[in-house]
Amino acid sequence: MDLSNSNTLKNLEAAFGGESMANRKYLFFADVVQKLGFSELSKLFKETANQETQHAFAHFSLLHPELVVTNAAALSDEEKQKIAARCLELAIEGETYEYTTMYPEFAAAAKEDKDESAAAEFESQAQESAEHAQQFQQAAHVFGLLVNVEHYHADRYNEALQVLQGGQPDQRVTGSDPATRKWICRVCSMIYDPVVGDPDSGIAAGTPFEEIPEDWHCPICGASKKSFVLLEEKVAA
Template identity: 30%
Template structure:
């Protein structure tokens, strides 16, 4: 099959547009997490946004390798637009990552294989694995925020993201005793479910 007329090239373009949008959304979500007092979650959104930017770059390069400078029409694609509280943003991100990891990219990989584009299929498979990790991380963070992110039932180790101070207890200190940063800069290091 000719790449230019394949479903695979449309899937790559749709993925490029989708990942570019996710990069932007996660950048906005990071700012909201900071505003809501979740520095660690802000960092996760920024880190994941960068991951998505590189996924978009890979998809663009795969298209450009075969069709440099071409315009690709994307049809029958929808892209989520959502912005809310940090908890709502985490849930939205978890859902989007789930769809990419378990539905969209596996389908795109199979199509690429069927059309004879094995390299493209491999990239869809590899990126799908990354999206599985993103889904799990966002889902876990959403559960933690719902339970009360800065309170645990038992003792937990908390680490200051600025100076590395460790604190043990059900809550981080309101202010780091070393660097004076607020509790928003503490990350929990404790067993899941605690």
């Protein structure tokens, strides 16, 4: 398919984004109504989410025909490796954009919006402004945390590409010093760094993970402290 027409390219990208968002949104709805006891409605949302996934796959196939596999058995090992490498390259590109550009910009904007919102509504809607400011502050906090998460994802994809191309996996170890060793959430990959702490959650900088209260939750996904494991970090060359 000729995608030299920029409008078609943009429309396919927008359609892929829309269908992908619909998939996650409907799965969220399915979880909500299931908790409310509406099992059949939950099933409907899940079925529709699966259909939206197929729509998204169709759009993405047109955007990246080099990734379409119709007969894997007919491909040489070199061809298979090339396709897998391309998947990793695209994943690295996306994760790198998120941690270098998207989330830093979102964090900065959230901080700016907090001030503007509070200033504009303070006199007439003081309580609402305070709530808005708190929400924006929380958004800025989460966006800031996601920078490290996406950096971690990009790093692991880079390592996978390195291995796929014949290299060796990076040597990784967990830290031995509680004051500096990091922990990672198994649910969302949020990384807790004791040097930084989690001030917005009341955890001061310099607090080892072991000293965090047991009722502390991941500030990104809400998982419990028990969901965290020691992070294996690359050994410096």
